[in-house]
Amino acid sequence: MCLTFIAYNSPNLSMDFQGFVVSYLVFSCFAASCYGVTLSSLQKTLKVTVSSPIGHFLKAGEDGITIKWEYNQTFPAGTDTNYKTVKLKLCYGWPSQIDRPWRKTVDNLKKDKTCQHMIAARPYIPSNNSVVWTIEREVPSANFFVRAYVFDGQGVEVGYGQNTDASKHSDLFTIQAITGRHASIDAASVCFSVFSLFSLAVFFYIEKGKATPSQQR
Incomplete structure (x- = not known):
C-alpha cells in the first residue's frame, strides 16, 4: 500500500x-x-538464533526448536521506528534446494519459494523475544533454517534476520519427515490379522459341525 x-x-x-x-x-x-519487495533491499536488522535440546537432527511431529530474536543494536537508533509485526518462517537450506525448483530462491519475496512454512507471528518488540515451536507433521525431510521478517503498519517487509549465513549453508538443522507408519498402527494390524484368522477357523469349525450330522443320516 x-x-x-x-x-x-x-x-x-x-x-x-x-x-x-x-x-x-x-x-x-x-x-x-x-x-514487490526484494530480499536484497532489506536490512538484516534482526538477530535470530535457533536451538534444540536434542541437537540438529529432529523428527517432524515430535521434536521442537526454540527460536529467539532481537533487534541488532549495531544499527542506528530509530531504524526500527516503523516496525510493527514479526513473522517467523521455516526455510530450506541450500543443500535441500539443489535440483528442486519448487524450493527455488528468488530475490522478489512474492516469488521466493525458500520459506514455505509459517512458524509464528508476533508484535514487534526490540528484545527478549522467544517461541518454542513443535515441528509440524507435514514438514518434509530436508535441511532448514529460520528467517524472521519484520513488517511495517501496512504489512510490507522492512527488515529481516536469519540464523544462517547469506549462502544458507551454516547452522542448518535436519528434519526427518514422518514415514506414515507407527508402532501402534503396526500392532493394530497384527492384532486384526490374528483376529481374522481366529474368526475364520471358528467359522470352518462350526460349518464342519453342521455338515457331520447330515452325512450320518
Missing part, C-alpha cells in the same frame, strides 16, 4: 504540475505493487 502526501489544492502549485505529481505517484505505487 502506498501513502501519498501532496497539497493538491495548494495555490502555489499549477494544475499541470499537480497532475504530473499525481501521475508519478500512482505509477510508482503501481510499479511497487507489481514488482
